Amino acid sequence: MRPPFQSRPLPAPRAPLPFIWRDASLCAAPDTWTYFRKVFSWTPGRNGTSAYAGFAADPTARVWLNGHLALDRTMRFVTPHIPVETLDLSPFLIAGENVLVVLHHWWGVPTFQRSPGGRPGIALVWDCEQNNAATDATWSWRDADEFDPHPHQTIGHDGARRIRFPVLLDTRREAPGLHAPAGDNRPDWRPAVPVISEAWACPLRKETPVLTLDDYIPAARLISTGRITRTASTAALPDHEVGRRIRETLHHPDRGAGVPPATWHGHPAHDSDVARASLPVSVASPHAACFFCQTPADDAQRRPLPSIVLNVQRSVFDGAAVAASTYLTLDFARPVHGYLTLDIADAPAGAILEFGYGELATNPRDGAPLITSDGHFDPEFTCGSPFGDRVILRGGPQTVTLPEERTWRYLLVHRSDDNLATTVITRIACRASQHPVTQTGAFAILDSQFQIRAPRFGAALVRLCLDHARITMSDTYVDTPGREDAQWLEDIQYRARLAATWFGDTTLRQVTLRHAVEQQDPQTGLFRVFAPEDYQTSGCQFLDWGMTWIGLLHDDWQWTGQTTLLQRYYPALKKFLTALKHLTTADGLLTGENCLADNHGSQRLDHATGESGYESIPNTWYYGYLLQSAEIADALDESADAAEYRHRAARLRAAFRRFLTESQRPEPGGQKPEKTTTSALHSHDGSGLRTPDSGFWPLSSGLCSVAELWTSDAGPHAWGQAAVVNAIYHGLIPDRATARAMLAAAFPAPDGIPPQNSPIKRWNTPTTIYRALRVLSEHGLGPLAAAHLAVTYGSHLPDGPLPEYFLSGPERQPIDPTGSHGWAAVPLAWLHDTVLGVRYHHATPTTSARIVVKPHYAGWDAVSGTVVTPAGPVTVRIDWPARSLTVTGPGVPVVKRLTGEAPGLPPLSTAINSVKHLVTLDT
Template identity: 25%
Template sequence: MAFHPPHPYSSEFPQAYWLKLPEPLRDLRDRRFQFRKTFEIKEVPAHAELHVTADAKYCLYINGKFVHFGPARGFQSHWPFDRIDAAPYLRPGRNVIAALLYTFGIGNYTYSCAGEYGFLLSGSAGDADLSTNETWKGRIAPGYLFAVARGSGQYGFQEFFDFRQAQDNWFAPEYDDSDWTEDLSPYMRIAGAMPWHRFEERNLPLLTNYVIPAKERSSVSCHQPAADGWQPIRHIYYSYHADRFLWKSAPETGDTVVFRDGIAGQTVDFGEEVTGTLRFEIDHAEEGMILDYFTFECLKDGRPDIPEKETHPLTFYGGRLILRAGRNELELSVPWGFRHVALWIHGEGNGLSVKLSARVLRYPFDLRGKFDSSDPAFADIWQMCVRTQLCCSVDSYIDCPWRENAQWWGDALVQSQNTFRLAADDRLLARGLRLIGEQRTPNGLTYAMAPTVGHTCVLPDYSAMYLVTLWAHYFQTGRTDLYEELADSVDSILDYFRTEADLNGGLAPYDPRYWLFLDWCNTLFKQGTPTLLNLIWLWGLKQVRIVAGAAGDLARMARLDSEIEKLSGAIISKLYDPETRLLYDGLRPDGTPVDTHSPHAAALAVILDLLPEAHDVWTEQILLPLVRSNRGNPIQPSSYFMHYIFQALKLKGFRRDVADCIRRWWGEFVQSGCSTAPELFLEHSTPGSTSFCHAWSAHPILHLSEILLGVRQLETGWKKISFEPFLIPGLDVSGVVPTPLGDIRVGVAWHDGRAETRCEVPKGVVCEQGTRESR
């Protein structure tokens, strides 16, 4: 057995080698590899630190127990690794460490594929060196049908598994691995080899790792399975579509369903949205029996709420399990987002029993933020939004766990504000700023998410919002280190907008090379010279100028001051009608103004304190009619952009209207049975396309905290706050707002028609009693 002295190429993995296996076809799409090492220790050490990574993903097991799913998303040139203490999983004597390596083999909205793969580990347990080298064994994971259909174009694959080939408990200590590949040295690559030139810590805590059971069976179908439904397929929707299900509600509490008495299909509800890996425990199977499944978010009248059409939906995560006689167990390889699972068989069930659970893999927030209300409607909305934010926080902020798992950066601005009312934790925002700042177009724009191969997803408005998120990090923490580190990204964004505006009379135009998003609103003007794009750019300039000032960056301050003055003047002179005191929504390509006046532009202009003499007009004619309506505005903002509508109205003192709108509009989500906040309002939601867990819709976390708890941050790092709860007669509220300096505890209690308020602040926080006018 060869001894490997430390090499100079990686301080994080000084004696480790990337483990690989021969892949004759060089087809790495949706592949799985298994590695394991047996070792002896006399006693369990107090600590046994391991550095672990893989490209693309790994599941680590020690002595048969699941330890972690990783690594965090990143770029191969400085690939992330995880720091794990193995000691709690060890025992005196014989031990086994094992890993499932998963490769996407293609790029997606979470991963940029560099055409290589491998598993890498460095560390020891007592005297036992656990570093990956030829002392490990490996094999191509049997049982998986690889390169099946994508679950969505933005993320991963469906998962098909044949238990007849691979039900062997391969990660358990007692497993016999004598037929595995014993000499991996021909395939190993030294740490530091390309494309992983260097490594970086994830700078995030490890994901949660706990298992929850399914809550209940929701419905059954006693249909006759399609005669040819057993035939091989590669997209599970076509199996589902071939059967003619007769769904009917049949609720039954528990995590286990049984196929008998003519039942061919069943749906199972986890009770709320899950971000994690689905787990199967199957008993009383017959050899070769087929169990098909898919996950989904909404159930309607006992039927999975998905499109019923000949072609498959855009998003459809599921797969096929081919069973062997007796017991079968499987945990899926990568996490999905779902609430419900549909199961169906081909042929007689004969008592087949299926127990479902899920391993929850989320960011482990220290949830100190709280909100309690004597009005159940507000309390339920808060809890729904909290669940949404938790499900959309993993190794980064993600837009949704079901369809994409992507770190969309406009979403992240909202998510950071949600987070800061739940936990004084800026790490997801900080890591995201670094990742987004690294992936840019040659002319300076950041991609809308990173890492990604989504080259159609370059959004100039999200690049401008990147500047705002730099300010958001500074305002939360009081630190300017990230601004200083990412100054090159700031300059590249500024250069893009300045170049485009200089060619367009001082205003940023629609750029047909890229996707101008702004909002999911088809009637919002996005051609020519859009007003909203220029307001977002102005917002970015103003906020990053604040950070530059705090950092003492005099050169950029001067440049930003000049650009702010120039852009403000262009907006006022070309996009504002002084007679009506309204902002046009933009200029057509021929330079003529459009005749619409969106709530979007009015709200951003209020937030920017632009043209304060016009604020009353915008508020009375545009913003208040919007929130007092039932979403009948011809330019209706989505649930996402309502965040900025609410921000503007709060600034003008209309807190009652914001609270009432949240109670009505977000109350519809709760009343419809949503456990999490959907991507869009329900009338615009499309089954199989629209996410029903989208954190950009969870911003009532912030607004209820500011309005009803009355806590508003006034200075960076939470050094100063105002306490001014909006008093609704008879409404008792209490809560906690976490800060980097400690928790703020507040409450309002009504007695004999009078409100008693309290506010307790930690040391270092100055509390100012609010005096703003509220209506």
């Protein structure tokens, strides 16, 4: 487990920070690139023994010391809460003269996260008072003129304004000597100007270390190479239209085409098959690994490609077409996020490379291939337009790293100049930009019968989820890096849990907690669910998704056992719950207005027309988080508040009964049903409820379902998986038999997918799939949970990525009608806390810390794994037929219990602990 960040305590930054800029105006054109530089002396004895510095930039910058990269970019923020990065510069300092260089990038346009409300500038302070490297008027600046600035921001297909601009880089303009004390002999260096702005009024030291700087992910496979031809109009497109230029280019492959089609019949391929499922059969390598039948490769097995030589012929005109240059299409074997890096052994001066990025091999809207038989794809399909990068090379060997983050799985490279000489690329890699973590957690299915039914599904699923978990752990938990690139509260609670148990990291959870509080609306008391952002005046203040912040705070307390953050954030919690109290009706229910519920997976009231009524899903969340708030209040001796929160929860619970029904179902087409008696809907033999198609819904006992909506004219109506799952998860259906009947109706056998004519709407969000897997398992339906996971996620295996949240509905995303969020790795949390059953309980005034291991049977006869806890890693091995549960781990009490859910297994037997210092307690 990685040790906590911050190897030594550092003082809080003092405001104002010593910011500098090009001039006193604090203005710049969009997409402005600026170098700042400082030469300073360092004497180890006189300047102390430490070399820690604090660095801040608005909006972002990268830092070098003596040519060594120390920081790629700063953490996202919204003014005036500017983060201060802690840089350990000691590995790069030398006695005598040292050179600090900063490359600042000013966006200057509204983005998805923030408006241009900040001001451009940088600030650097040292914890050594005698050091003379702090930012001041002795620093110099000049234009970073190897970058061609332009105002053409990437705009998403939904109209969202992205952070990024296409990068237009000309390495011929790079000045040698920039990082040397003697300098680059450029005459245009000018003195920096100290500046002050309210945009930086609240500096704070960041909780997390700098993002990774030396994790290179090489390309794994060459898909295709060949020549390109362009029309004159395509060649004449503006420089920033890189993506469009690539899209309109014709590709003529000399390898990668003509591969025999793979055998694929809707089941895992065998070793004799020749293509990975996610690639069109015509471009798949004949030696491609089948991830269903082979153990997924780890990082060491993803070998880099050999050197690639791009031979480019001189251009000739053939009518309106521009004669061929060269292209290659690469597969990185997983989604990657970071900085495109190229090592070039030789190149002619003026060689032009264009880069297009792709994440998907098939169109989730219609299932059509996105990568064509010649290895071509549209680089603007996912992110928006204009999108793509261009580099013009200087002659000779060089290393090029584009300074803007990109996300891709597939990379399309064009060389579009007419020079006869060759460009030799020895490496094309992604230098990962992610939160530095080390994987400690693990999970494996050891069931040989399962392997026969679905070979390596478990390993492929875990690998895919881990890939996505890693790239979304950036400076915050990021939902869709490279597109929205936003942090939002809806599913962060479970992403934070898996980060803790798989990577031993909780610092990003603390970042999320702080970001939300910093932007809590002073008038409404509500949280912005995409914080930090200020792209709108008030942002997105959804009530229910904002409640997730309470779950994050409660989880952090349960992990640490400390009340420090509870005390710090309790005023914000109380303010938020006070706001919710004023948004409820007399019976304590939220109406659902200003809520998102299960997003596309739930039916909503028409609040725009004033439709009156209630929605069940937001109220289930409200109930559960009220009870957690009461526990937090108890921990802080706020007994009056705790009593109030429990009273509000009790009133809500009583009023919630209006959503529970066994007598009404919606008609096909979404029509509201007529008032119907229970007897009219029951079958004659009492075995179930009659559906619109004259089928029956099985009933084992009690109530059958939870309605999503209640209105005065129609009563309870609208049914969906999310409504059932959330009501059970938050404890509003305490009777186990009733809950099980509801789950069986909402998730019918064999895979939990309702039939096409079913009135049950499928779930949409990652929060719901985690909760569904958990409540199914906890109610004796673990094999159904595993089958549902397989059919839901299996369509994205072996490669992924997982689906995009904005592609909802079977008509838009036939491969996965749930339309769930991209990058949803939350099943990893279920594997640890439910299938392995490991949960940590911190010490209280009356109890000692303990680890509870209570696994649930998921149809896999033998499983094992390692789960990180605050006390250390815990390794679990379960053999269900033998009723054997073995636990090894830290020296804290362990409560172990095998549930009696596995069908056909013998009675529970006592499991013997394999480590003598573990204590097994009765339950």
